[in-house]
Amino acid sequence: MSFSFDSAILEKVALRTKLSEGKEGVRLVLREIYQRGPIGTKSLARIVRIPIPIIAALRKELEAVDLISRNKHGAILTDDGVKFVEQILGFSFLEDLTCTSCSGTGIIFPLEHQRLLVKQTAFANRRPQPLTRLDQAFATPETALRRAYFLLKNDDLEGRSILLLGDDDLTSLAISLLPIRSHVTVVDIDQRLLDLISSIAKEESFDINCVPADLREPLPEQLQNKFDVVLTDPPYTIPGLELFISRALQALKPEENLHIYLAFAHRPPNQLHSIHSSLLAHGLALQQLIPNFNQYEGAEMHANTTFLAQLATTNETTILIPSSFKKDIYTGGISPTRTEYRCENGHIIPVGSREKVKTIEELKLIGCPLCGSKESFTRISRKKVN
Structure with a gap:
């Protein structure tokens, strides 16, 4: 081993991988490998709620110090790794x-x-390609139904007026599949999704009202102070969170103990503290938070999973953003990245908000700038830019 055989190795691995969760995050990863190994990178990322690329980097560092190895089923502790977690970290359960x-x-x-x-799966199969510039990542059909059942369990469906602020996950359709009476409204900036939801609602005789809107502007007046429940899966940024929560509060009736259901990315403690602070600043009470509730077909940077929180209005609830909002809310503007893709002919194409090609969807549409290929693009690197 390149490190001494003591607990200091956790801190060193955390520093080498720039892990926001620190040594406790490394310890948690080792514990899950100890209990579940061999375990694949995606499964491990979902369980510990750390993005897949970071788990991959952690895995390489732990392999380098001979604490773990890999077989065809995933990561597993080495003999030295077992001794380390049992004798130094005290694991046995x-x-x-x-x-x-x-x-x-x-x-x-x-x-x-x-x-x-x-x-629901048949509905989901009709979705267009997600738009990464809007931070779209589609939840699985099972997740959409799980959300519907969760709202039903919490008395937030039957006889309720429900608003979905954004619905690329088609949760409105999942709600409408249940044998209950409710009225659902969907607000989204993506007309493609609204057209799809409206079309399916007409085919299935669902009671769904679709309204196009850019939430950077105040909620349309006809939707203000009208709803019993709001569900939203906003951009996973603090400005995005605060904007969507403000619009949710504009939509809710001005009463106490009404619920907002928030899907949001798992974050390290310091960032999670900022999220909680924002919710408290809105005068909302956090009643439930369920990790790994939502599973996604994309969202690899978020380990394909997010939490679901149930928030309640109080006598101190306030709308922090009542008017237009001009700041960036999407990840590409707040934390820009430069991603390199390789086309089928081996050419490397940089993609990002500061590059000629802004998104992977745009690249697939126009093709490789060097050879015109549109068939296959492999991501080979992703870096934040200043």
């Missing part, structure tokens, strides 16, 4: 305490679930 029926979400699907999942 191997049983997984996560509920096998609900996977820790608190939702056990009813008997009708499989039939509804088939329909």
Whole structure:
């Protein structure tokens, strides 16, 4: 081993990988590999709620110091790794305490679930390609149904007026599949999604009203102070969070103990503190927060999973952004990156908000600038830019 065989190795690995969770994050990764190994990178990232690229970097560092190795099934502790976690870290408990029926979400699907999942999957298969410039990453059909059941469990569906601020996940359709009475409104900036939801709603006789709107402007007057419940999955930035929460509060009736359901990316403690501070500044009470509730087909940077929080209005609730909002809310503007893709002919194309090609969707549309290929692009690197 390149490090001494003591707990200082955790701090050194954390520093080498620039892990925001510090040595405790490294310890948690080792604990999960100890309990579940061999385990794949994606599964490990989801469980510990650390982005996949960071888990990959951690894995390489832990391999370099001979604490873990890999087989065809994933990461596993070496003999020295087992000795380290048992003798130095004190690990011995191997049983997984996560509920096998609900996977820790608190939702056990009813008997009708499989039939509804088939329909929701068919709906989801009709979605257009996600727009990365809008931070779109589609939740799985099962996630959309899980959200619907969660709202139902919390008495926020039956007889309620529900607003979805953005619905690239098609949760409005999942709600409408349930054998209950509710009225659903969807607001989105993406007309493609509104057209799809409206089309399916017409086919299925669902009660869904679709309204195009850019939430950087105040909510349309006809939607203000009208709703019992709001569900939103905003851009995973603090400005995006604060804007969408303000619009949610504009939409809710001016009453206490009404609920906002917020899907948001898992963050290290310092960043999570900023999220909580923002929610408190809005005068909202955090009633529930369920990790790993939402699963995504994209969102690799967020380990393909986010939490779901239930927020309640109080007598101190306030709208922090009542008017137009001119700042960036999307990740590409706030934390710009430069991603390099390789086309099928080996050419390297930089993509990012400061590059000639802004998004992967644009690259696929126009093709490789050097050879015109549109068939296959492989991501080879991704870096933040100043």
